[in-house]
Amino acid sequence: ITKTGDDKYTYWRIKLPHEEAAKVDAALNAHRDALVADWKHHHDTSGPVSDTAPPFPATIDAFMRLVEVGWDTEATRRPHGQHTTVIVHLDLAQRVASLHLGPLLSDDDRRYLLCDATCEVWFERHGQPIGAGRT
Known part of the structure; x- marks a missing residue:
């Protein structure tokens, strides 16, 4: 593939x-x-x-x-508590989020992907990571 x-x-x-x-x-x-x-x-x-x-x-x-x-x-x-992890890049200056190695998400796609997932957000400024968080 x-x-x-x-x-x-x-x-x-x-x-x-x-x-x-x-x-x-x-x-x-x-x-x-x-x-x-x-x-x-x-x-x-x-x-x-x-x-x-x-x-x-x-x-x-x-x-x-x-x-x-x-x-x-x-x-x-899956065993209880084992969820998909979605990694999102959030550009703080542009206020735009995109999937790690993927496209921007529509609101519907975002809700579907995140309904049963843990989320790791990488905060970026000018393309450089400045922090991260996980839910």
């Missing part, structure tokens, strides 16, 4: 043996089918799709659902 990125996106490239790729395909298809069934359950499919309806589920939605379900399952199997 390789990972690269630019200012806007992170790119993942993965190479799997055919047997393992078949498992990934089956898992993606199962999650896409579940998302499509849920979408159809909540929307009238007898006529044209409303402009205000959420978009029809795509492969990326199925992939993110697969990741989130796996993450949730793993979190429930």
Whole structure:
């Protein structure tokens, strides 16, 4: 697995043996089918799709659902008190926070990631750490 990125996106490239790729395909298809069934359950499919309806589920939605379900399952199997640690860089001058080795977070992503995690914040000024804290 390789990972690269630019200012806007992170790119993942993965190479799997055919047997393992078949498992990934089956898992993606199962999650896409579940998302499509849920979408159809909540929307009238007898006529044209409303402009205000959420978009029809795509492969990326199925992939993110697969990741989130796996993450949730793993979190429930952990011993009590063992949480994910999220490291956040906080630039005090700019008042901007970003993930360690990652992008800026939307409010929704921040709430999701931090709901069951310990948080380590690195306070920085002009790109230099000046302190750290942990919750």
